[in-house]
Amino acid sequence: MECYFDNAATTQVRPEVAEAMIPYFTESFGNPSSIYKIAQKNKNAVEHGREQVANAINAEVNEIYFTAGGSEADNWAIKGIAESYANKGKHIITSCIEHHAVLHTCEYLETKGYEVTYLPVDEYGMISIEDLKNAIRKDTILITIMFANNEIGTIEPIKEIGAIARENGIIFHTDAVQAVGHIKIDVKEMNIDMLSMSGHKFYGPKGIGALYIKKGIKLNPLIHGGAQERRRRAGTENVPGIVGMGLAAELATKELDTEIPRLTALRDKLIKEILEKVPYSRLNGHPVNRLPGNANISFEFIEGEGILLLLDYKGICASSGSACTSGSLDPSHVLLAIGLPHEKAHGSVRLSMGHFTTEEQVDYVIKEIPPIIERLRQMSPLYEEFIKNKGEK
Ligand SMILES: *Cc1c(COP(=O)(O)O)cnc(C)c1O
Numbered sequence: 001m002e003c004y005f006d007n008a009a010t011t012q013v014r015p016e017v018a019e020a021m022i023p024y025f026t027e028s029f030g031n032p033s034s035i036y037k038i039a040q041k042n043k044n045a046v047e048h049g050r051e052q053v054a055n056a057i058n059a060e061v062n063e064i065y066f067t068a069g070g071s072e073a074d075n076w077a078i079k080g081i082a083e084s085y086a087n088k089g090k091h092i093i094t095s096c097i098e099h100h101a102v103l104h105t106c107e108y109l110e111t112k113g114y115e116v117t118y119l120p121v122d123e124y125g126m127i128s129i130e131d132l133k134n135a136i137r138k139d140t141i142l143i144t145i146m147f148a149n150n151e152i153g154t155i156e157p158i159k160e161i162g163a164i165a166r167e168n169g170i171i172f173h174t175d176a177v178q179a180v181g182h183i184k185i186d187v188k189e190m191n192i193d194m195l196s197m198s199g200h201k202f203y204g205p206k207g208i209g210a211l212y213i214k215k216g217i218k219l220n221p222l223i224h225g226g227a228q229e230r231r232r233r234a235g236t237e238n239v240p241g242i243v244g245m246g247l248a249a250e251l252a253t254k255e256l257d258t259e260i261p262r263l264t265a266l267r268d269k270l271i272k273e274i275l276e277k278v279p280y281s282r283l284n285g286h287p288v289n290r291l292p293g294n295a296n297i298s299f300e301f302i303e304g305e306g307i308l309l310l311l312d313y314k315g316i317c318a319s320s321g322s323a324c325t326s327g328s329l330d331p332s333h334v335l336l337a338i339g340l341p342h343e344k345a346h347g348s349v350r351l352s353m354g355h356f357t358t359e360e361q362v363d364y365v366i367k368e369i370p371p372i373i374e375r376l377r378q379m380s381p382l383y384e385e386f387i388k389n390k391g392e393k
Pocket residue numbers: 008009068069070071072074099101146148149150175176177178198199200201207208209
C-alpha cells in the first residue's frame with residue numbers, strides 16, 4: 001500500500017486546484033500589469049486569490065502580499081522589520097525551535113549588529129509566557145514565534161503572545177506555514193501583525209506563499225524592482241500559483257470543521273497503537289495542543305534513518321525530523337530543545353497525515369511499524385547491551 005505520511009514536508013496538489021491553474025499557463029498567460037483584456041482577466045484572478053487567502057486568516061484583502069513561498073515571507077518579515085525599525089532598537093525575540101527560515105535569518109541579523117533572544121521551550125515544545133515577558137526590553141522591535149512546529153506539531157500560545165506584544169507596543173510576526181489550512185486562525189482576534197504562509201503545505205502549488213502585513217506596519221521591501229504588490233514586493237506575479245494557492249486556502253479552511261476531528265482521531269489512534277505495541281517508544285511534542293495530522297515518535301536504541309529506509313520498502317513515506325536537516329548527521333534542534341538526549345533524538349520519526357490520508361493507511365502503518373522496529377533493534381548493539389544489563393539486574 002502506498003502511504004504518504006510526510007504532509008509536513010509538502011502536500012499533494014488537489015486535482016481541482018491543479019485544474020484551476022492550467023488556463024493561466026496556456027490561454028490566459030498575460031502579464032497582470034498589461035492593459036489589454038486577457039491581462040485584466042489575470043489581474044482579477046490575482047485579486048480573487050488575494051481575497052481567498054485573506055479570508056482564510058480573517059485579514060483584509062489589502063493586507064496580503066504574495067511571495068515565492070514561506071521562506072521568503074519569513075525572511076521579508078524579519079529583515080524588513082529589522083531594517084525599518086532599526087532606529088527604535090535592535091533586539092528581536094524568537095524561540096529556539098523555529099524553522100530554519102526564521103532561525104538562520106535571525107543568526108544572519110546577529111552578524112549585522114542585532115541582538116536575538118532565543119526563548120527555550122518546555123518538554124512539550126511550548127514557550128513560556130513568563131520567559132517572553134522577561135525577555136522584553138526597551139529596544140525590542142520584533143517578536144517572531146511560530147504558530148505550530150513543523151517537526152513535533154506543538155501549537156504555541158499565539159493569542160497570549162499577541163496580547164503581550166500589543167501591550168508592549170512590539171510587532172508580532174508568526175511563521176504559520178504549518179498552521180494555515182490545518183487549524184483555525186484569526187489574525188484580528190489573535191493580535192497578529194505579520195504572518196507567513198506557504199501554498200504547498202495546504203494542497204496548493206510549491207513556490208508561492210504570502211505574508212500578511214497588518215495595515216500601518218512599516219516594512220521595507222526585500223525584493224526591489226517593479227511596482228507589483230502595491231510597491232512592496234517586486235516581480236511579475238505568479239498568476240497560476242496565486243490562483244492555486246487561493247483556491248487551496250479556501251477549500252482547506254472550508255473543511256476545517258470536519259478535517260480537524262477526522263485527522264485528530266487518526267493521529268490519536270496512530271500514536272496510541274504504536275506506543276502500546278512498541279516498548280521503549282515515546283511521543284514527542286504536546287499530547288493535546290498539537291497539529292491534527294502530526295505524530296512524532298522516538299524509538300530507543302535505533303536510528304531514524306534506518307526506520308525510514310525500511311518504511312520506504314513498505315511504501316510508507318515518513319521523515320526523521322525536518323527535511324532540511326536530512327543529509328546532516330546532527331540531530332534536530334527541536335528534539336534537542338525539548339530535552340531529548342542525542343541518542344533518543346536520532347531514533348525519531350515524524351508521521352504527518354493530511355487531507356488524502358485514510359484510516360486504512362493508518363491501520364497499515366500501525367501494522368508495519370512494530371516489526372520494523374523489532375528488526376532494527378535485533379541488529380542494534382545498544383539494544384543488545386541494554387537487554388544484557390537488564391538480565392543481570
Ligand atoms: C515548510 C516551512 C517553511 C518554508 O516554506 P517554503 O514555502 O518551503 O519556503 C517555513 N516554516 C515552516 C514552519 C515550514 O514548515
